[in-house]
Amino acid sequence: MKTGVCIFLAAFVALGASWCGFVLAPVLQLGGAKQTVILQSTDNWPLQRTGEATLGLQVYRANGCAACHTEQVRQTGMADEVTLTGLGIRKPEDFSAFAKSLFVLPELANFTNAIAASLNGWSGELPKTLFITGDNDLASAMADRLKAAGVKSETRLIATGADIARGWGLRQSVAADYLYDQPVQLGSLRAGPDLANIGVRAPDANWQLQHLYAPKSVAPNSTMPSFKFLFEVRKIGATPAPDALNLPKEFAAAAGFEIVPKPEAKQLAAYLLSLKANVPLYEAPFTPVTVAK
Amino acid sequence: MNPTENKSSCTNAIDASLRVPLLALFSGAAVWLVVGLVLGLIAGIKFHAPEFLACCPLLTYGHVAPAANDAVLYGFCIPAALGVTLWIFARLSQNPLALPLVPVVAANLWHLGVFIGTAGILLGGSTGHTWLEYPRAAAVILFAAFLLIAVSAAATFGWRREQNLYPSHWFLFAALLWFPWIYSTANLFLNSNQAPRGVVQPIIGWWFANNLVFVWLALMGVGIAFYFLPKIAGRPLASSGYALFGFLTLIFFGTWCGIPQGAPVPAWLPTLSSVAAVLTIIPLLAILIVTAKTICCARVSCMGGSFCFLRFGMMSFIVSGILYVATACPQYSRILEFTWFGAAQTQLQLLGFAAMILFGAIYELMPSVMGKPLPLPKFAKLHFWLTIVGILLFVVPLAIAGVEQGGKLADASIPFADVNSAALKFLPISTTGQLLILLGAILFAANIFVMTIQWKLGIAKTVIAYIKSPLETSEVKS
Numbered sequence: 001m002k003t004g005v006c007i008f009l010a011a012f013v014a015l016g017a018s019w020c021g022f023v024l025a026p027v028l029q030l031g032g033a034k035q036t037v038i039l040q041s042t043d044n045w046p047l048q049r050t051g052e053a054t055l056g057l058q059v060y061r062a063n064g065c066a067a068c069h070t071e072q073v074r075q076t077g078m079a080d081e082v083t084l085t086g087l088g089i090r091k092p093e094d095f096s097a098f099a100k101s102l103f104v105l106p107e108l109a110n111f112t113n114a115i116a117a118s119l120n121g122w123s124g125e126l127p128k129t130l131f132i133t134g135d136n137d138l139a140s141a142m143a144d145r146l147k148a149a150g151v152k153s154e155t156r157l158i159a160t161g162a163d164i165a166r167g168w169g170l171r172q173s174v175a176a177d178y179l180y181d182q183p184v185q186l187g188s189l190r191a192g193p194d195l196a197n198i199g200v201r202a203p204d205a206n207w208q209l210q211h212l213y214a215p216k217s218v219a220p221n222s223t224m225p226s227f228k229f230l231f232e233v234r235k236i237g238a239t240p241a242p243d244a245l246n247l248p249k250e251f252a253a254a255a256g257f258e259i260v261p262k263p264e265a266k267q268l269a270a271y272l273l274s275l276k277a278n279v280p281l282y283e284a285p286f287t288p289v290t291v292a293k
Numbered sequence: 294m295n296p297t298e299n300k301s302s303c304t305n306a307i308d309a310s311l312r313v314p315l316l317a318l319f320s321g322a323a324v325w326l327v328v329g330l331v332l333g334l335i336a337g338i339k340f341h342a343p344e345f346l347a348c349c350p351l352l353t354y355g356h357v358a359p360a361a362n363d364a365v366l367y368g369f370c371i372p373a374a375l376g377v378t379l380w381i382f383a384r385l386s387q388n389p390l391a392l393p394l395v396p397v398v399a400a401n402l403w404h405l406g407v408f409i410g411t412a413g414i415l416l417g418g419s420t421g422h423t424w425l426e427y428p429r430a431a432a433v434i435l436f437a438a439f440l441l442i443a444v445s446a447a448a449t450f451g452w453r454r455e456q457n458l459y460p461s462h463w464f465l466f467a468a469l470l471w472f473p474w475i476y477s478t479a480n481l482f483l484n485s486n487q488a489p490r491g492v493v494q495p496i497i498g499w500w501f502a503n504n505l506v507f508v509w510l511a512l513m514g515v516g517i518a519f520y521f522l523p524k525i526a527g528r529p530l531a532s533s534g535y536a537l538f539g540f541l542t543l544i545f546f547g548t549w550c551g552i553p554q555g556a557p558v559p560a561w562l563p564t565l566s567s568v569a570a571v572l573t574i575i576p577l578l579a580i581l582i583v584t585a586k587t588i589c590c591a592r593v594s595c596m597g598g599s600f601c602f603l604r605f606g607m608m609s610f611i612v613s614g615i616l617y618v619a620t621a622c623p624q625y626s627r628i629l630e631f632t633w634f635g636a637a638q639t640q641l642q643l644l645g646f647a648a649m650i651l652f653g654a655i656y657e658l659m660p661s662v663m664g665k666p667l668p669l670p671k672f673a674k675l676h677f678w679l680t681i682v683g684i685l686l687f688v689v690p691l692a693i694a695g696v697e698q699g700g701k702l703a704d705a706s707i708p709f710a711d712v713n714s715a716a717l718k719f720l721p722i723s724t725t726g727q728l729l730i731l732l733g734a735i736l737f738a739a740n741i742f743v744m745t746i747q748w749k750l751g752i753a754k755t756v757i758a759y760i761k762s763p764l765e766t767s768e769v770k771s
Contacts, residue, residue: 003458004450004451004458004462004466007458007462007463007466007467008466008470010463010467010540010541010544011466011467011470011471011544012470014541014544014545014548015470015471015474015475015504015544015548017545017548018500018504018548018549019474019478019500021549021565022496022497022499022500022549022551022552022562023478023482023496023497023500026492026493026496026497026558026559026562027482027489027493027497029559030489030490030491030492030493030496030558030559031489031490031493033490033491061419061420061421062417062418062419063353063355063356063417064353064354064355064356064358064359064414064419064421065355066355066421067354067355067358067359068354068355070631072555072556072557074555074627074630076627162702162703162704162705163705165705166705166709172557173557174557175491175492175557175558175559176491177557178491178492178494178557179490179491180490180491181491181494182488182490183420183421183422183483183488183494184491184492184494184495185421186495186556186557187631188423188553188631188635189631189632189633189635189636190631190632190698190702191340191713191716192713193709215343219710221710221713221714222343222710223340223343223713223717224343225339225343225344225347225353225354226343226344226347227353228347228348229348229350
């Protein structure tokens with residue numbers, strides 16, 4: 001390090017190497033990404049947002065929602081979920097007795113408590129989740145035994161992890177999910193819940209608008225500030241506006257006035273409803289729930 | 294290693310050449326520091342009272358939180374670090390500042406850029422990328438201003454009379470190259486009309502954020518500390534071999550950190566980043582050894598003086614570096630990702646490390662630049678104590694809150710509202726810490742402003758005296 005040229009070269013090579021690695025390589029690898037196909041289907045994923053939802057992403061960006069919310073579901077692994085879907089000629093009590101007779105099997109040793117607890121007080125509602133295991137062979141062995149016993153069962157592949165268990169998504173978020181986000185708003189702090197799947201969790205636009213206007217009116221413990229400035233307080237005209245919020249008394253406007261969402265609020269709600277992470281993809285597979293019989 | 298500069302007419306000329314540029318850089322920086330900390334305090338209060346200032350769309354949490362961070366980093370850390378760099382380069386070159394007018398223009402341009410950027414964020418013009426929130430207009434101005442200052446610094450470096458290079462040179466010179474490169478890359482990719490699709494955006498964003506907040510601040514802070522610590526301790530930098538090793542490993546490993554472990558990107562990216570983060574322990578250790586060996590036996594009674602600031606800054610650097618490495622380890626990241634822990638690490642890096650080093654450097658160099666002692670020396674001491682107590686109160690509860698929040702977030706049987714309230718109970722302490730840091734910053738700003746006003750009054754007096762003075766007879770005759 002005797003001359004300025006040496007320092008320059010060292011710094012140039014060091015930063016240049018990481019530029020090639022973390023800027024150039026990702027652009028080459030992912031820059032041309034296209035829609036993928038949903039697993040066991042011919043539908044494409046993700047879909048381009050509607051115009052209103054695309055504008056809503058800009059409202060989300062402008063208000064810095066990503067300062068408190070992430071849009072990324074994490075999972076820790078995969079597991080098989082064995083679900084009882086039909087009892088055939090058997091009665092629930094018979095089945096419980098049968099299931100308990102299986103507890104002597106050594107491979108079920110780790111699951112006896114869970115199965116016993118799930119069958120306790122069960123009166124025959126279907127589908128009934130029996131147990132969840134990370135062991136593929138055990139799941140199929142169990143399915144065989146249930147079949148031999150004359151009851152119907154279904155083994156589903158599910159994602160596991162706290163985010164999944166909280167209902168924040170059915171699988172982890174993957175790169176493909178963000179294809180049409182401009183800018184991508186991953187977020188880095190969960191001062192509020194994750195929003196990657198909010199469009200599935202709270203699919204009602206009116207709920208979203210009411211939550212934006214008065215968060216505590218729908219979630220009493222919420223620490224989210226009210227986004228009142230996305231709404232307009234108007235004097236009720238000859239007829240009430242069709243899109244006026246229907247608020248509980250303590251949050252409602254004064255008598256003779258109504259609260260109407262501005263276009264920004266509607267766009268933001270449309271964007272939130274467009275956030276979904278509920279389809280299986282090649283890199284994040286799971287078995288979708290089929291309609292229960 | 295640093296030269297023992299003789300307080301000679303040459304040194305006086307060097308200091309005089311820096312007076313105007315440094316006042317321009319530092320006075321703006323002091324303002325932005327206070328503004329940034331006030332915005333940060335507002336953001337903090339909003340967690341105790343979500344409805345606080347909710348009526349004002351400009352001051353929602355999503356606006357003030359990024360504006361506060363950016364005002365501290367872009368408004369204070371960068372111009373202050375550039376000012377100190379100019380002074381160190383001039384002193385080490387044994388030559389007055391080259392192109393002294395350029396940094397004055399650039400300083401004003403820079404602060405204009407920060408103003409436009411801050412206003413842009415508050416008005417909803419944020420780009421939505423962390424640490425790159427400033428809208429395009431501000432980014433262009435900041436880039437141009439940085440280049441101008443870098444040109445002046447490079448010219449001072451190129452026209453040096455003292456040919457030897459010192460460890461500070463490596464770090465500061467690299468930092469001057471770093472910023473234009475990462476800032477232009479990030480803006481051209483993310484802040485353009487043709488931004489890349491999908492997750493390429495956050496990948497480039499993480500690369501930029503890591504290179505700015507971790508590597509750039511480390512280069513600047515350590516470079517400045519490696520100049521002032523030996524100077525104040527009155528002994529050479531302990532081992533320039535270790536310093537060189539630390540410098541090279543920092544720029545070769547540190548640049549690959551920053552991709553979160555759970556990121557929804559191809560797995561090679563976080564894996565590589567995690568390996569790099571573990572290797573980053575090497576430069577941290579090397580820098581720790583150099584610092585410890587240089588200051589361990591130094592008999593400097595600092596009691597709130599520059600030396601204290603610098604020492605605390607270097608300790609924060611090591612701790613914040615270790616926290617940074619910890620968050621890159623997959624088993625910790627699973628718990629700590631998406632929690633307050635990341636904010637704690639960032640704030641320690643920003644305020645505990647970078648700002649403390651800069652305070653120490655500015656308190657040390659301003660008296661010689663202005664040619665008179667600090668106008669309010671007691672404020673400087675009080676500033677030190679307020680800031681260290683403030684930083685500990687700010688960062689430690691935030692880190693604990695992060696661990697608490699992460700642990701509860703990983704247990705799905707705990708409802709989210711309980712997770713949130715478990716973390717929020719630590720935040721009042723953090724907000725108190727922010728308040729103390731803000732009070733300290735006001736004292737710092739007071740010192741800088743009294744200095745500026747004294748200097749302006751001095752100029753005014755000289756001008757008035759010159760106007761009033763009777764013409765010399767010789768001039769009348771001719």
